Amino acid sequence: MDHEEFNRRLTARIRDLIESFRLIDEGEHIAVALSGGKDSVLTLHVLADLREELEFELTAITVDEGISGYREHGLEAARENARLKKVELIEKSFMDEFGFGLDDVADGFRSPCIPCGVFRRWILNRTAHELGASRIATGHNMDDEIQSFTMSLVRGDVRKFSKFGPSLQRIHPAMVPRIKPLWNTPEREVGIWAVMNQVPVHLEECPYSHLSMRSGIKGFLNRMESDNPGIKKRIMESFRRIFRQVEEHGRIRECIRCGEPSSADLCKACELLEDLG
Numbered sequence: 001m002d003h004e005e006f007n008r009r010l011t012a013r014i015r016d017l018i019e020s021f022r023l024i025d026e027g028e029h030i031a032v033a034l035s036g037g038k039d040s041v042l043t044l045h046v047l048a049d050l051r052e053e054l055e056f057e058l059t060a061i062t063v064d065e066g067i068s069g070y071r072e073h074g075l076e077a078a079r080e081n082a083r084l085k086k087v088e089l090i091e092k093s094f095m096d097e098f099g100f101g102l103d104d105v106a107d108g109f110r111s112p113c114i115p116c117g118v119f120r121r122w123i124l125n126r127t128a129h130e131l132g133a134s135r136i137a138t139g140h141n142m143d144d145e146i147q148s149f150t151m152s153l154v155r156g157d158v159r160k161f162s163k164f165g166p167s168l169q170r171i172h173p174a175m176v177p178r179i180k181p182l183w184n185t186p187e188r189e190v191g192i193w194a195v196m197n198q199v200p201v202h203l204e205e206c207p208y209s210h211l212s213m214r215s216g217i218k219g220f221l222n223r224m225e226s227d228n229p230g231i232k233k234r235i236m237e238s239f240r241r242i243f244r245q246v247e248e249h250g251r252i253r254e255c256i257r258c259g260e261p262s263s264a265d266l267c268k269a270c271e272l273l274e275d276l277g
């Protein structure tokens with residue numbers, strides 16, 4: 001398949017998903033969570049190319065978690081792509097919000113991915129809400145989705161199944177719902193797109209990623225796929241068929257400290273901040 005045809009099919013699939021699941025309505029303000037990695041960069045490019053035709057506003061948010069030797073390169077890629085696509089980029093950091101970077105606190109956790117995800121989601125939600133954005137678009141792709149579902153399965157955490165699917169519902173007025181325009185796009189195709197089009201993306205692995213359960217699950221699924229080609233697509237298909245929106249237990253309220261949406265009195269970010277003293 002030639003270059004142009006590959007690009008056309010890839011973007012047509014993403015556009016189809018946006019339209020069939022009504023991920024974006026006319027007049028909306030979408031905040032793309034831009035890490036500088038290939039997936040969020042593709043999300044930025046596709047949304048930037050669609051914003052006039054579908055009539056929505058687009059802003060990018062990037063979060064510097066404070067991972068030395070790694071995040072700087074992602075930030076450069078985020079800045080360069082935002083400039084190329086003429087999208088305003090808002091830069092936030094753990095240091096400005098919480099007074100420390102991930103490297104400073106990583107040792108205190110079994111997996112640094114836990115505080116990293118909790119604090120990043122906190123910043124993304126608050127920033128998008130302050131901006132008046134109606135949805136946050138992330139670069140989660142089909143492989144990420146299969147990994148997340150498998151992780152929930154092996155942990156017996158069925159509540160997380162409610163996070164499956166290309167769009168998440170607004171469950172609290174201050175919680176900006178997330179959309180995943182690459183939900184049915186395999187990671188491999190995103191890599192091919194970035195290389196073929198020479199897009200400036202950040203391809204390094206996070207130095208902490210080997211400590212996460214996701215990394216083990218990812219390796220397992222990739223080994224299964226190479227021994228049984230097509231297995232990932234079949235797992236995804238099974239998930240789709242059995243997928244039910246699982247009701248979240250309990251009411252979502254506001255964290256008594258920071259005011260962000262939370263299922264407990266203290267949100268996860270404030271709980272971790274308290275543990276860190």
Ligand SMILES: Nc1ncnc2c1ncn2[C@@H]1O[C@H](COP(=O)(O)OP(=O)(O)OP(=O)(O)O)[C@@H](O)[C@H]1O
Pocket residue numbers: 032033034035036037038039040041061062063064065120137138139140144
């Ligand atoms: N530092 C960050 N700033 C803004 N958004 C982020 C950041 N890290 C992750 N995200 C968002 O969360 C999604 C999934 O995170 P993940 O850790 O898989 O990203 P990545 O592998 O670093 O980059 P990408 O998914 O863009 O290739 C990203 O696609 C992006 O939308």
